[in-house]
Amino acid sequence: MGQKVGRQSFRFNKPPVIAAAANIVGPMEGEGPLAAQFDWIMDDPLFGEPTWERAESKMLRESAKLALRKINWQPREIDFFLAGDLLNQIISANFAARGLDVPFLGLFGACSTFAEALMLGGMVIDGGFAARVLVASGSHHNTAERQFRFPIEQGVQRLPYAQWTVTGAGALALADQGGGPVITEGTAGKVVDLGISDVNNMGAAMAPAAADTLISHFQDLGRSPAEYDLILTGDLGTVGSAALKDLMKMQGYLLEGNYCDCGMLIYDLARQDVHAGGSGCGCSSVVFTGSIWKQLNEGRYRKVLLAATGALMSSTSSQQGETIPGIAHAVVVESPNLA
């Protein structure tokens, strides 16, 4: 049974447990600074499939199966699978669910989907509707480029403030009991649009939504940024992260040494040619499942605030002159030692 706190936040009375985490990433992510944290690094972005779209769906399905395998859960023991991705009609998640034979709830929150799934997954458990839930999200650089921008074969020059869609998928197995980090609180985001219309500058479009959700979180729960070991945004990249820090500072909240962005952790920005950093539904999901979950589980982090951010436009809305609305959902995950 949960409890609402303030305008946008809530608290779990019996915090759901994150029993297992798994991920699969592409070759480039496997050459980045988090390489040692990933379960499975693909040699080839096609992953043995005839198309990148099928490869993306397979990553999502296999990461979900891998999370189950780590704790010896069977698909038939899972009450709900909550997942989403960036592709039109979230085909990666739909086709991944087809192979799992588990009740499925499709979500779309663009790159905020991982936090949305974690939040809703926790709610159905603490609400009494499920004992075991699987959540996942993923993205693929090559499918996202051809859907939102240009086919990669075209070799279009990328802008310096553009981000690089992560090829990867991450999954978490949630339970109503057992060992593992716990989800204690969350803040659901509003759609925020300050009028950015440059589809190459997702960081700037999402930063106002991240600031809105983080400030709501601190206000609703009467908390300061310093109370977290880590505040982690999903995929703002260098441009969006700098904008977020400025926006927060204007409201009296300092994001200093305990703040980072998944899009800046996943690649070596000096060496890998990804411009402003990583993005995509897979960015926060592979960084959280690969690195953060482990550090929480081992007690190296005690309390982490994950605020995944999404840009809610489509090619059609941009072509029709619309600006880019953003959203951010935040969840608090705590070390099992504190629970």
Add this chain to the structure above:
Amino acid sequence: MGQKVGRQSFRFNKPPVIAAAANIVGPMEGEGPLAAQFDWIMDDPLFGEPTWERAESKMLRESAKLALRKINWQPREIDFFLAGDLLNQIISANFAARGLDVPFLGLFGACSTFAEALMLGGMVIDGGFAARVLVASGSHHNTAERQFRFPIEQGVQRLPYAQWTVTGAGALALADQGGGPVITEGTAGKVVDLGISDVNNMGAAMAPAAADTLISHFQDLGRSPAEYDLILTGDLGTVGSAALKDLMKMQGYLLEGNYCDCGMLIYDLARQDVHAGGSGCGCSSVVFTGSIWKQLNEGRYRKVLLAATGALMSSTSSQQGETIPGIAHAVVVESPNLA
């Protein structure tokens, strides 16, 4: 606090109330047999906007606002807005949420989205995370045609078993207390794919998922079809409904006089040139909010099972030779007289 029942079903311990219902439909839906049940019939499918996409989003936003207005709720009193639509990256719902200033959770279940939203909306209320929730889904014939099939200006001949995407949006206001029909139980669907690949035959692609969810529902809850005043599928149309009846009969379940499909109720199939009937995220949402909610509220129906159905493909997946997976989510709504 909820309770899981069997493999896929659940029960609300304190059933959430559907306090208000509202909808907006297009001119053609306003000439159909349910015309008198709709709140707002648009004269023009552009709804005063420069594009059909903007009109679709406006329908969704205005139907949500209308549901609030009927019971004098303010947007700032709403804990969550759960919505989705058929467009790429669910831009209709995203842009509708931008105008509402309410915490937003985007969903994608194709034409099953309305039942998915009702199910999850009920869960967050009964789970203690919200007191008031708004759910909505919608679709627009002209945006769906150009996204999934052919631009309507092209005048392509439609196949006799094709369905007609409904132009319309429906919204429900859910609460933890008060008067109105109540949501008592539900069954979450699995993704089912029997290999249909004809994108003009959505009914056939979705019927196996509808059968799977209905049979799970009856088995989980130990119930027979005769216990409902009405069993209503979302948008199977004439072809899919006939297939569903056959599939159910093979498993020993007879869908007789108490069975109907929203896609067959919304148009006059003999007079309006819609071939196999209506479809789209707006189909079940406007039929339920327009006709069914009222009849439940007035006690003319006591117990209704709404099973909204979705076809989970995209243009890309079909062009890449994939078959069409389907899904169906079911919710039980009971008259306030029984609650």
